[in-house]
Amino acid sequence: MVEDLSCEESRIWILGKPVICNFCEHDVFTPFETYKNVEEPGIEVYFVNYTAVCMRCGCATQFNDPSHPSADGTDYIWAFDQTLLHPPEPEPPVVRIVDPETLQAQKTCLHLALQILVKEGKVGDTVLSLAKEMQYEQVVSLIRPNTQQPEEEITPVICLAIVLTELSSSYFIDGNRLYSIIEHESYPGVETFLREQLFEA
Ligand SMILES: [Zn+2]
Numbered sequence: 576m577v578e579d580l581s582c583e584e585s586r587i588w589i590l591g592k593p594v595i596c597n598f599c600e601h602d603v604f605t606p607f608e609t610y611k612n613v614e615e616p617g618i619e620v621y622f623v624n625y626t627a628v629c630m631r632c633g634c635a636t637q638f639n640d641p642s643h644p645s646a647d648g649t650d651y652i653w654a655f656d657q658t659l660l661h662p663p664e665p666e667p668p669v670v671r672i673v674d675p676e677t678l679q680a681q682k683t684c685l686h687l688a689l690q691i692l693v694k695e696g697k698v699g700d701t702v703l704s705l706a707k708e709m710q711y712e713q714v715v716s717l718i719r720p721n722t723q724q725p726e727e728e729i730t731p732v733i734c735l736a737i738v739l740t741e742l743s744s745s746y747f748i749d750g751n752r753l754y755s756i757i758e759h760e761s762y763p764g765v766e767t768f769l770r771e772q773l774f775e776a
Pocket of ligand 1: 596
């Protein structure tokens with residue numbers, strides 16, 4: 576049920592009954608609000624009516640809005656229902672720009688991911704096979720300062736690639752930093768999440 580009809584090509588129901596063109600029996604209309612000046616209860620009192628123009632033959636069908644309070648007075652019965660023939664296009668998805676905090680959080684996830692990989696003994700087969708497919712230029716641009724912010728959110732796989740890049744440039748893992756991150760900055764549920772992403776995909 577709708578409160579008002581929108582003036583667009585549509586099918587219309589009034590209290591569950593479809594509006595049908597009196598002339599050609601087609602059921603697609605463009606409705607317009609129309610105003611009627613009535614002398615009772617007073618001059619300049621207007622009533623809102625509707626005129627629906629048949630999209631096949633142009634014949635106009637007039638009706639009013641029989642919406643009314645329910646019998647027990649606790650509710651209101653809206654009379655109109657309307658299905659648009661050309662519903663509006665959904666909004667295009669918003670591309671999120673990764674802010675520095677998110678990027679830092681994702682890098683923290685990376686360290687946790689790496690730790691899990693090491694614990695699971697998966698560095699050899701998981702990390703190295705991923706590494707072959709990584710787009711290193713993209714990854715490097717993510718972690719080096721003074722480069723453009725990435726325009727898309729980083730996936731766990733890309734996160735992993737960042738770890739690889741950091742490792743390949745330093746040749747070792749900074750254990751103290753890693754443990755510090757895990758101890759002070761870890762995010763609830765992140766280990767479970769990464770396990771699912773990395774091992775059960
Ligand atoms: Zn018609």
